[in-house]
Amino acid sequence: MQKTRESFLVYLGKAMIYLVYAHPYPSQSRANRVLLDAVRDLPGIEVCSLYDRYPDFGIDIVAEQAALSRARLVIWMHPVFWYSVPGLLKHWFDKVLSYGWAYGDGGAALRGKDCLWVATTGGKLETYSVEGIHQRPFADFTRPIEETARFCGMNWLEPSILHGAHEMEAPQLAAGGLQLRERLETWLATHGGDASTAGAGP
Template sequence: MASVLIVFAHPVYEKSRVNRFLVKAVKGLKQVTFHDLYELYPDFDIDVKKEQKILAKHDIIVLQHPFYWYSMPPLLKQWLDLVLEYGWAYGKEGIQLRNKKLFNAITTGGTFEAYKKEGHNRYTITELLYPLDQTAFLCKMTYYPPFVVHGTHRLSEVQIQQFAHDYQQVIIGLRDGLFQEDNLVSATYMNYVIDKPYQL
């Protein structure tokens, strides 16, 4: 059984409809550590050594966050900048993250159609996450496709609950080794790796 670290970053979590359901679905699962950066570091004063120890103890790293301006909230970016140090996460001596898995779990108000070449945002979610893909590559990690909740403002509570259930199934499946590695790395979204048909 693999250990999963969910690094959660949402500066206005109390106003989020979707993330409240997603968090509830995974918080408390066995072998899953939920790590809320804005709760831990409201002043942005990140304890780098502590964070590195936590990372080193886990096999799968999930960056869960809203998709802010095609990227991530500022505290998560600072966390990446400071914690993934040269000589620890990458470089000749930087082997602490080698062979671990990394992916994003994101929520966005934009529809699936908006994130296409011909759509409003001109690029796919996958393309906009290339910097994270490259970060994983540099740290000798395997980068998995993202779990994505599109059109958050238009979702009913029933739809949100379904996304939360599917997110839980993804985390459990990764923890328990239920998915084929080839299917994971080749999927467009992590949403698609669960057994049942999925409509975005």
């Protein structure tokens, strides 16, 4: 497969948000595609589709760390697979969030940055309960992701989770996309980015 980079800067060359997108089959996505399309043209956002850019799992650690260093908000967006992140995002954690850079001795590169987890699940909200098929509240599955961010000194924001994505009709998905866009616009407005001056992607 040819390597493609779906990564661009749109806010006067200044990326305040780095959105790491991890869908193993981007062309088959319904829910994540809507969420991504709703925000990808926001000013100050840089998007990296991991499975498009690194189909062989050969992550460019220097480039990823540089993108993270530029950002003030880091977003991890993906469908939930087996109560966790897709394999390439886990690999990205393992390679990019390295000792001496993200944590440990001198590892302060991400300290103070905001981190937003945006995920979709097949299971509806009520299936994530003691009575439901998943037997636990969804928050129980959040912990490893949350602690990954916290361990690197990032500020963990309230996650944006779209439950029951399998069965959602187009209008519901669109509403989810709009809600996420409004949330990021608010974040940009309060962090020095002007969400009204949207730039153009390629």
